[in-house]
Amino acid sequence: MQCDDxxxxxxxxxxxxxxxxxxxxxxxxxxxCGECRSELAARRxxxxxxxxxxNQAAELQVPDGFxxxxxxxLREQAIQRPKMVIPRIAxxxxxxxxxxxxxxxLLVAQRWRASQRELAAWxxxxxxxxxxxxxxxxxxxxxxxxxxxxxxxxxxDRAYANLADQTSLQAALPAGAQLIDAHSCAFDGRRFAHAxxxxxxxxxxxxxxxxxxxxxxxxxxxxxxxxxxxxDSYQVAAFQTASHxxxxxxxxxxxxxxxxxxxxxxxxxxxIRSAEQTRQAKLLNARRR
Amino acid sequence: xxxxxxEKRRLEDWASFESEAxxxxxxxxxxxxxxxxxxxxxEDLVQETxxxxxxSFHRFExxxxxxxxxxxIMYHTLSKRRRDSNxxxxxxxxxxxxxxxxAAEPPRSGEVVEEEVLSALxxxxxxxxxxxxxxxxxxxxxxxxxxxxxxxxxTVMSRLHRGRSLLRSELGNYARSLGIGVNRVTSxxxxxxxxxxxxxKSNAV
Numbered sequence: 001m002q003c004d005d006x007x008x009x010x011x012x013x014x015x016x017x018x019x020x021x022x023x024x025x026x027x028x029x030x031x032x033c034g035e036c037r038s039e040l041a042a043r044r045x046x047x048x049x050x051x052x053x054x055n056q057a058a059e060l061q062v063p064d065g066f067x068x069x070x071x072x073x074l075r076e077q078a079i080q081r082p083k084m085v086i087p088r089i090a091x092x093x094x095x096x097x098x099x100x101x102x103x104x105x106l107l108v109a110q111r112w113r114a115s116q117r118e119l120a121a122w123x124x125x126x127x128x129x130x131x132x133x134x135x136x137x138x139x140x141x142x143x144x145x146x147x148x149x150x151x152x153x154x155x156x157d158r159a160y161a162n163l164a165d166q167t168s169l170q171a172a173l174p175a176g177a178q179l180i181d182a183h184s185c186a187f188d189g190r191r192f193a194h195a196x197x198x199x200x201x202x203x204x205x206x207x208x209x210x211x212x213x214x215x216x217x218x219x220x221x222x223x224x225x226x227x228x229x230x231x232d233s234y235q236v237a238a239f240q241t242a243s244h245x246x247x248x249x250x251x252x253x254x255x256x257x258x259x260x261x262x263x264x265x266x267x268x269x270x271x272i273r274s275a276e277q278t279r280q281a282k283l284l285n286a287r288r289r
Numbered sequence: 290x291x292x293x294x295x296e297k298r299r300l301e302d303w304a305s306f307e308s309e310a311x312x313x314x315x316x317x318x319x320x321x322x323x324x325x326x327x328x329x330x331x332e333d334l335v336q337e338t339x340x341x342x343x344x345s346f347h348r349f350e351x352x353x354x355x356x357x358x359x360x361x362i363m364y365h366t367l368s369k370r371r372r373d374s375n376x377x378x379x380x381x382x383x384x385x386x387x388x389x390x391x392a393a394e395p396p397r398s399g400e401v402v403e404e405e406v407l408s409a410l411x412x413x414x415x416x417x418x419x420x421x422x423x424x425x426x427x428x429x430x431x432x433x434x435x436x437x438x439x440x441x442x443x444t445v446m447s448r449l450h451r452g453r454s455l456l457r458s459e460l461g462n463y464a465r466s467l468g469i470g471v472n473r474v475t476s477x478x479x480x481x482x483x484x485x486x487x488x489x490k491s492n493a494v
Contacts, residue, residue, distance in 0.1 A: 008416060008450075011450065011453055012446070012448065015424060015430070015431070015433050017430065046456075046460075047425045048407050048428060050406055050410065050421070050422075050425045050456075051425055051426045051490055053404075053406040053407050054318065054319065054323075054407065054410075054422065054426045055426065056403075057319075057407055059322065060318070060319040060323055061318075061319070062314065062319075063328060063332070064316045066314075066318070066332055066335075067315075070311075070314060070336055070339060071307070071311065071335065074303075074306075074311070074339055074340070075303060075307075077340065078299060078302065078303035078306065078343055079296070079299045079300055079303055101473045131441075135443075149341060156353070175385055187443075188441045188442055188443060189432060189435065189441075189442055281437070
């Protein structure tokens with residue numbers, strides 16, 4: 001590690017946000033470089049100053065009486081009993097009708113909100129997949145997050161380990177497509193299984209993500225491939241299993257991108273489903289016990 | 290009998306909220322006061338935040354960072370408010386321009402006064418201020434900041450990097466007196482992605 005490298009990541013080191021390996025590199029560098037040691041001490045000092053000055057700033061202190069008022073109001077809200085009102089008999093019919101109408105309305109509204117949430121979750125998952133393609137396969141920025149698929153299968157998601165069989169994946173690909181790499185990487189808070197393929201001079205990503213956040217893909221049946229769509233200027237084709245989603249992301253044209261998706265979907269679906277079933281069986285067994 | 294047990298339950302819930310969440314009103318107020326620059330508005334925001342937190346306290350995961358959880362609620366409340374009042378903030382492409390403008394200002398010189406650090410912080414564009422405060426003052430992880438501000442972790446990292454560089458150059462002499470190599474900081478340099486976001490890391494383990 002050079003001094004310039006250290007200065008780039010010194011703040012992340014202080015925040016304890018580096019990978020263990022990088023941390024070791026930093027420590028090794030610091031052992032041999034006095035200049036960077038004092039740079040680090042100074043940055044730590046500056047942070048301390050920011051924290052102290054902020055916490056002690058007179059204008060930012062809680063005004064007198066605010067805490068008591070806040071506590072009283074919250075306490076009232078927390079322990080107050082819901083008021084019971086007994087309606088007169090004559091009003092009961094009207095009230096019941098109103099309750100049913102409002103209930104139905106709420107139900108519809110709730111369903112609508114739920115579907116909006118599901119769509120938003122799917123959109124976020126898709127953005128994660130295209131982001132992973134861009135940051136990892138195209139810009140090589142996620143090296144620090146990469147682990148092998150078998151390790152990912154062990155510590156994160158069993159379905160990812162099944163994809164470690166690169167021979168089968170290469171065999172499933174159409175002629176002219178070359179599997180370059182398969183690993184697990186993390187982007188924007190999600191961990192993916194990621195296969196990188198070269199096809200028609202373009203980099204193609206097959207990105208597999210866990211999809212247990214109630215997201216709803218615009219896909220009719222599990223296993224069907226979504227009519228491919230554009231996201232973040234990339235061509236995307238996607239399909240789902242019970243709790244995973246698979247994305248094929250590239251800058252290929254729609255037909256070529258679909259060709260890749262169709263060629264790998266039977267294999268991947270089978271592998272992912274078998275992992276999902278194993279997991280479900282395990283859960284059932286555990287429950288029985 | 291049932292009424293009694295319900296009441297007992299409510300009292301227990303309150304006791305747990307009071308001991309876990311309420312003590313952070315000091316931190317929340319400071320942050321709200323800083324963000325809104327107005328005492329009455331800050332008080333309102335903190336109160337609204339705690340009302341919402343009380344309502345959803347059953348969703349708070351025990352053992353996780355309660356202050357970060359509250360701050361997340363506060364930011365969500367604030368952004369809802371801002372949406373409601375149509376007072377949208379400048380975001381997106383303008384970020385870069387603002388950053389460049391600020392970076393181009395010569396570092397202030399002179400004696401370091403008590404307020405120097407805070408006034409330098411105030412001179413940063415708001416979205417750099419908030420990530421620096423959430424990280425340095427509130428000790429939140431990149432992931433927690435990302436959740437609170439509803440932005441990707443990568444954006445948190447790049448804003449922090451830029452924000453701290455700007456802060457160091459804003460502080461000029463002061464930073465130099467601490468021995469920080471201000472001259473070597475370039476506001477245009479990209480953060481190298483050897484970092485990982487905590488979400489990914491913790492998921493993986």
